[in-house]
Amino acid sequence: MIKIAVLGYGTVGSGVVEVIQTNQKVINERVGEELDIKYVLDLREFPGTPVEKLIVHDFEQIVNDEEVKIVVEVMGGIEPAYTFVKRSLLAGKSVATSNKALVAKHGAELLAIAKEKNINFLYEASVGGGIPIIRPLAAALTGDVIEEITGILNGTTNYMMTKMYNENADYDAVLKEAQARGYAERDPSADVEGHDACRKIAILSSIISGKLVDFEDIYTEGITKISLDDINYAKAMGMKIKLLASCNRSGDKLCAIVAPHLVAKEHPLYNIEDVFNAIFVKGNMLGDSMFYGSGAGKLPTASAVVGDIVEAAKNPNRSMMATWTSEKLELEEKADTTKRFFVRVKGNETELKDALEVAFGTIEVVKLEDKNDEFGFVTEVMSEGAYEAIAAGFPQICHMIRVK
Amino acid sequence: MIKIAVLGYGTVGSGVVEVIQTNQKVINERVGEELDIKYVLDLREFPGTPVEKLIVHDFEQIVNDEEVKIVVEVMGGIEPAYTFVKRSLLAGKSVATSNKALVAKHGAELLAIAKEKNINFLYEASVGGGIPIIRPLAAALTGDVIEEITGILNGTTNYMMTKMYNENADYDAVLKEAQARGYAERDPSADVEGHDACRKIAILSSIISGKLVDFEDIYTEGITKISLDDINYAKAMGMKIKLLASCNRSGDKLCAIVAPHLVAKEHPLYNIEDVFNAIFVKGNMLGDSMFYGSGAGKLPTASAVVGDIVEAAKNPNRSMMATWTSEKLELEEKADTTKRFFVRVKGNETELKDALEVAFGTIEVVKLEDKNDEFGFVTEVMSEGAYEAIAAGFPQICHMIRVK
Numbered sequence: 001m002i003k004i005a006v007l008g009y010g011t012v013g014s015g016v017v018e019v020i021q022t023n024q025k026v027i028n029e030r031v032g033e034e035l036d037i038k039y040v041l042d043l044r045e046f047p048g049t050p051v052e053k054l055i056v057h058d059f060e061q062i063v064n065d066e067e068v069k070i071v072v073e074v075m076g077g078i079e080p081a082y083t084f085v086k087r088s089l090l091a092g093k094s095v096a097t098s099n100k101a102l103v104a105k106h107g108a109e110l111l112a113i114a115k116e117k118n119i120n121f122l123y124e125a126s127v128g129g130g131i132p133i134i135r136p137l138a139a140a141l142t143g144d145v146i147e148e149i150t151g152i153l154n155g156t157t158n159y160m161m162t163k164m165y166n167e168n169a170d171y172d173a174v175l176k177e178a179q180a181r182g183y184a185e186r187d188p189s190a191d192v193e194g195h196d197a198c199r200k201i202a203i204l205s206s207i208i209s210g211k212l213v214d215f216e217d218i219y220t221e222g223i224t225k226i227s228l229d230d231i232n233y234a235k236a237m238g239m240k241i242k243l244l245a246s247c248n249r250s251g252d253k254l255c256a257i258v259a260p261h262l263v264a265k266e267h268p269l270y271n272i273e274d275v276f277n278a279i280f281v282k283g284n285m286l287g288d289s290m291f292y293g294s295g296a297g298k299l300p301t302a303s304a305v306v307g308d309i310v311e312a313a314k315n316p317n318r319s320m321m322a323t324w325t326s327e328k329l330e331l332e333e334k335a336d337t338t339k340r341f342f343v344r345v346k347g348n349e350t351e352l353k354d355a356l357e358v359a360f361g362t363i364e365v366v367k368l369e370d371k372n373d374e375f376g377f378v379t380e381v382m383s384e385g386a387y388e389a390i391a392a393g394f395p396q397i398c399h400m401i402r403v404k
Numbered sequence: 405m406i407k408i409a410v411l412g413y414g415t416v417g418s419g420v421v422e423v424i425q426t427n428q429k430v431i432n433e434r435v436g437e438e439l440d441i442k443y444v445l446d447l448r449e450f451p452g453t454p455v456e457k458l459i460v461h462d463f464e465q466i467v468n469d470e471e472v473k474i475v476v477e478v479m480g481g482i483e484p485a486y487t488f489v490k491r492s493l494l495a496g497k498s499v500a501t502s503n504k505a506l507v508a509k510h511g512a513e514l515l516a517i518a519k520e521k522n523i524n525f526l527y528e529a530s531v532g533g534g535i536p537i538i539r540p541l542a543a544a545l546t547g548d549v550i551e552e553i554t555g556i557l558n559g560t561t562n563y564m565m566t567k568m569y570n571e572n573a574d575y576d577a578v579l580k581e582a583q584a585r586g587y588a589e590r591d592p593s594a595d596v597e598g599h600d601a602c603r604k605i606a607i608l609s610s611i612i613s614g615k616l617v618d619f620e621d622i623y624t625e626g627i628t629k630i631s632l633d634d635i636n637y638a639k640a641m642g643m644k645i646k647l648l649a650s651c652n653r654s655g656d657k658l659c660a661i662v663a664p665h666l667v668a669k670e671h672p673l674y675n676i677e678d679v680f681n682a683i684f685v686k687g688n689m690l691g692d693s694m695f696y697g698s699g700a701g702k703l704p705t706a707s708a709v710v711g712d713i714v715e716a717a718k719n720p721n722r723s724m725m726a727t728w729t730s731e732k733l734e735l736e737e738k739a740d741t742t743k744r745f746f747v748r749v750k751g752n753e754t755e756l757k758d759a760l761e762v763a764f765g766t767i768e769v770v771k772l773e774d775k776n777d778e779f780g781f782v783t784e785v786m787s788e789g790a791y792e793a794i795a796a797g798f799p800q801i802c803h804m805i806r807v808k
Contacts, residue, residue, distance in 0.1 A: 271675045286697065
């Protein structure tokens with residue numbers, strides 16, 4: 001029998017208990033012995049629930065219990081999660097976590113401890129919820145140099161972008177609806193400002209580079225400035241607007257960014273709707289691939305955590321994790337990265353186009369039928385630095401969205 | 405240094421050599437030591453190529469060489485692949501293969517030998533080419549009961565279906581084009597009759613059930629009867645026709661089928677175009693997920709084989725494979741499986757509709773503008789057995805396609 005402890009009986013924690021109880025039989029078969037939840041750590045009591053008798057309030061009880069072989073950290077946030085996870089690993093217990101903030105900030109250190117102790121620190125659920133992406137990167141796509149990862153990594157914002165596109169609803173209305181459905185927090189900034197997606201792409205970037213990609217180094221722009229007008233321009237171009245979190249190999253460097261992008265119909269991410277997540281991966285041998293599924297939600301996230309628990313239980317004395325070192329990777333300067341830009345300009349196209357073409361080179365003009373006081377255009381591929389320098393000379397520019 | 409031998413220097417075999425040579429540095433880092441191709445077995449010589457000095461013609465040289473730790477079988481077909489793989493495993497060498505026919509027919513036996521010998525028999529490339537699907541099923545989605553796997557598992561037929569849909573080209577023309585591009589063999593029957601997809605879904609069904617699903621038990625219908633008229637009916641319904649290979653849990657049993665299906669816009673498989681493959685997986689906790697990528701082709705397939713080689717090299721004395729026993733799983737009778745059916749009928753709708761509704765229950769009629777001598781309809785959900793019994797009473801029925 002393998003005893004485990006679950007830290008935190010919130011949404012994901014209660015999901016983990018539910019998955020293990022519901023699929024008990026097959027899970028035990030896969031592990032090869034019985035998986036038993038010995039403790040659930042929470043500040044609260046849960047009288048009348050299946051975990052009533054498992055609840056403990058003191059982490060010392062767990063870390064000092066030699067019977068506990070696997071600790072499941074699903075509390076979220078940095079503290080006390082970090083301290084609990086580190087102490088668990090130092091005590092020789094494998095850890096499975098869904099905590100992206102923890103992994104992005106302290107992953108390198110925690111992975112090193114697990115490696116040293118020959119145990120596991122697994123975090124499949126920290127990116128893409130139920131979608132297997134960490135394990136495929138670590139254990140399947142190992143013949144490839146990964147050249148690009150671009151993901152729709154935040155379900156809340158994808159729900160909002162989908163709703164604005166499909167229902168012509170404005171930003172405030174869709175945010176309210178996302179909150180009403182429980183997809184967005186009362187303070188939605190972690191989602192809508194892109195911070196959540198930023199931590200996730202930092203983790204994926206660290207895996208494919210083998211070095212620490214600091215999430216604070218990644219330029220991050222949320223969806224708060226996306227208006228219905230932008231959506232209508234996107235429609236006029238046959239595109240959609242998606243919050244993309246992306247890292248690309250550029251020579252020896254990686255460039256990483258989180259920002260809304262215009263995505264063309266031909267791209268596999270164009271079709272990813274509602275709260276679904278998807279991760280596009282391009283390998284130098286494999287070519288294009290994509291992993292799609294529920295990026296959040298109680299049971300899908302718990303499913304990924306339980307997959308990690310099974311893995312840790314089957315392989316008690318092995319490090320099978322995707323790892324990176326604490327050596328910090330320097331990202332390519334944002335100013336040096338290149339792409340096309342969609343730009344909205346106040347004023348009259350016929351008056352401005354020549355000046356714009358002198359400055360930006362060839363542009364493709366886009367107009368909306370009901371907008372006479374402005375127009376849009378798409379540039380050729382240019383660097384962010386060049387774009388910014390030139391755009392500074394045009395005070396008529398009122399908004400810019402990158403093109404994937 | 406880990407020495408490997410590659411059996412067969414055809415498309416995939418030369419791809420394996422190319423992947424290992426191109427990505428040598430990162431692959432060796434991931435393995436933790438140098439991966440070295442010691443032999444390439446082929447009947448031919450390859451003077452002036454990178455493998456000139458590695459070519460051997462006698463398998464005995466490989467199987468008797470204790471230095472060779474991993475054998476890569478990329479010859480295809482049952483013999484001599486089966487004998488070579490079995491002897492390699494019995495000699496204590498791990499095996500990586502891309503050979504779906506071999507895995508579908510002899511997988512249970514070969515997996516048992518590998519388990520017994522505590523080595524690996526890995527076959528990621530046998531399903532979905534470069535798409536990681538075997539490893540995610542074996543090592544990530546282990547908290548779930550997999551309720552459904554439905555795949556577009558054959559790139560040739562998906563290319564043909566896409567082309568017919570997008571270009572209004574007829575079956576013979578797109579087959580010729582597929583042959584000209586090298587997507588289809590001169591004898592295309594393995595692809596267009598569904599045999600290739602059948603072996604692949606048999607492998608996936610065996611993994612999720614843990615028992616042997618015999619490919620010969622799976623009802624298999626190819627795309628040879630799909631005409632432009634069918635495509636036009638699909639368009640009229642806002643659907644596409646895709647060759648789906650599917651297995652579903654139905655109580656204690658599995659039902660499996662390979663057949664063209666009408667797929668609605670809302671389904672993730674609707675958007676899978678050209679030679680791409682995708683595998684939709686539904687877990688009882690995870691919900692919907694999908695794995696997308698290049699299902700065939702030299703480098704993507706070789707990429708998956710090399711991923712297996714890296715896995716075997718990193719884990720020399722472990723069985724990490726998705727396994728099943730030789731106990732045969734009895735599939736649900738096709739007659740008992742239920743779905744909706746799209747049916748084409750010669751004759752006049754107003755004359756026939758009442759009789760059809762008496763027999764089939766409520767139907768949804770579909771008509772094409774340029775077809776006056778026939779019409780189509782979609783049934784409610786019913787069993788295959790009931791459909792067949794009722795359809796037998798209507799000699800006017802000229803074609804039936806299942807609805808996903």
